[in-house]
Amino acid sequence: MRRTVLALIAGIALTTPALAQQELHGGATGAPQINKDRTVTFKIEAPKATEVTLRLDGQPDTPMKRGNNGLWTLTTSPLKPDLYRYNFVVDGVKTLDNDNVYTMRDVATVMSMFIVDDDKATCPFAVHDVPHGTVAQVWYDSPTLKMKRRMTIYTPPGYEESRQRLPVLYLLHGSGGDETAWLEQGRTAQVLDNLIAAGKAEPMIVVMPNGNIDEQAAPGSTAAGLITPTFNHKQWMDGGFELSFKDIVTWVENNYRVAASKRKRAIAGLSMGGYHALYISANNPTDYGYVGLFSAAITPRKEVKSTIYENLEEKIREQFDQRPRLYWIGIGKDDFLYEDNKKFRSMLDSNRLGNKYKYHESTGGHEWRNWRDYLVEFASIIFK
């Protein structure tokens, strides 16, 4: 805490809390201001600036308007209920909103964030007054990779007090992500809390591992120090993660109360994570009852040689012979992986599997907005 502020507060507070409340309370309504009509008002004080723009998710950069006392403001048109990220750009310098403590990291970029809920307060990404699950960051042993690695595990409300064995969804991040991505950007805990409370999803454990096999954990959480996160890894999409994945399943099934059967085991991922989900499930055709490919990468890099990626068509036929309960493919119309996915679906169709998978085509491209929606959709179907 900044010494002066705390000293002041605590000093006053011990004697005259009413005064403290009047003079020091900055207002707890949060920033930006979300209006009743779902327009959103942004403001930033920058008296010396000549140009201030708002950079908001899904919108072109928009100039803000200078008012009295150097306060720049902007009110949007009504926004649809969702999670949004934004920055201000003040005379060319990108800044967060200092009145908003809620931020979101995307690879090496940090943005301010807010949520527009709907009129009935049912936006699945917001925290509602429902029972909440536990979120743990655990370190597991990977004998295959010869390292301890971190993963994030969500257990549903009541897990600690129960004796029930639960189904598990393995949920994999994309390139540039890590074991924090689905939790932070995907809002997995909020989505699951809300779906379970509404009776739309079965209580389940969600395991979010780190898919970058050259690191033990997210940047900042290893002895490498407070390094800048990057898309680039020494090893990636080379079959190594898929080969080591059994270490994760083993650790989870040994240390959590898990229903360890195909009917109670799902795997899904976005982009690189979809690629991982595709090949892990294809190489272990009897293991996963539910598979979700969210904007999945499909085609291995040319220089990669791994048995994991050989004979995909044959493996897929074997996998479908085992009758997965759900094979779910979701992608946005504008996704740069759309064509790759189209070819993959053609391959499935040509193997007479056209009615054996579920295809979900959305608007938009390769973006978290879609992946959060796909999680809501997928989590609502599995384990039923």
Added chain:
Amino acid sequence: MRRTVLALIAGIALTTPALAQQELHGGATGAPQINKDRTVTFKIEAPKATEVTLRLDGQPDTPMKRGNNGLWTLTTSPLKPDLYRYNFVVDGVKTLDNDNVYTMRDVATVMSMFIVDDDKATCPFAVHDVPHGTVAQVWYDSPTLKMKRRMTIYTPPGYEESRQRLPVLYLLHGSGGDETAWLEQGRTAQVLDNLIAAGKAEPMIVVMPNGNIDEQAAPGSTAAGLITPTFNHKQWMDGGFELSFKDIVTWVENNYRVAASKRKRAIAGLSMGGYHALYISANNPTDYGYVGLFSAAITPRKEVKSTIYENLEEKIREQFDQRPRLYWIGIGKDDFLYEDNKKFRSMLDSNRLGNKYKYHESTGGHEWRNWRDYLVEFASIIFK
């Protein structure tokens, strides 16, 4: 992820990763630049700015120097190994360092952060190449407060695979804090990982509850939405947290492998949390073998009436009759609670308890720098 960037990266990466590495890798060394002599170099690009200053923990605001192309820089004198927070102020607008994704929230202020390690890489606040414990955010039931509430629990490396019952440290935050404060600002997981690996601390569970009884969890983690964190609470330091504390102990002892005895139970806290630790332990004289008061508030507000705060001297005598194994009081010379603590020690001394407690006086004031140090000290002594 920003669509354009990801599409670019993923598109390139699937075909020519070498190119991606050369052109898109921003360098993974992190910002700011920590030099070998422990000076630190800061930089920010602000071509249109007329004044840029650095606001760094423990230093007066310092003007940065404008260089070519609008790059402002500043190199500090050598800094002692520790954790530091900072902001840039660009023409009066406070900004984070956009090249640094590591931030720290203190009540309603977000700052960039970095760590200066020592030459032997033993700074207890940095992540080192040692086994790591699990960090969980769990929801427990508080029948006393009639709500579900969140707390943060650290379990040491190997907890999951072991059958051993472990000692527990209950670690309480100050005014303006919540169940995330000790984890984030106190670096509790890093401190414990490092001390345990070095054989300086016993493996222990650390329970970090939320001491604000008018909220279920930290701001942003409840149905109240993404509200601005505040020092002000409807209920605080009124005896309610102390009265409900048994719910926390009960839940922990029911759901974790805990050695549930006085010799294996410690309680400590900073500021308001020290006040809580003081009164919880005094009102339960047979429960806590180790008590830590870090810059503790001592004197209740005049308008508060609670049996919890009555007859402190008598309760303290009874508590010391039960021979706590450690009663530790730490405070900085410049702390605004110094006099209050001095009176408390005089009271202990006048009860012939002068040699029954351990007193640690540091430099500095009411600040996290001290509380992190006190945690290192306290955690190294208890349960031995």
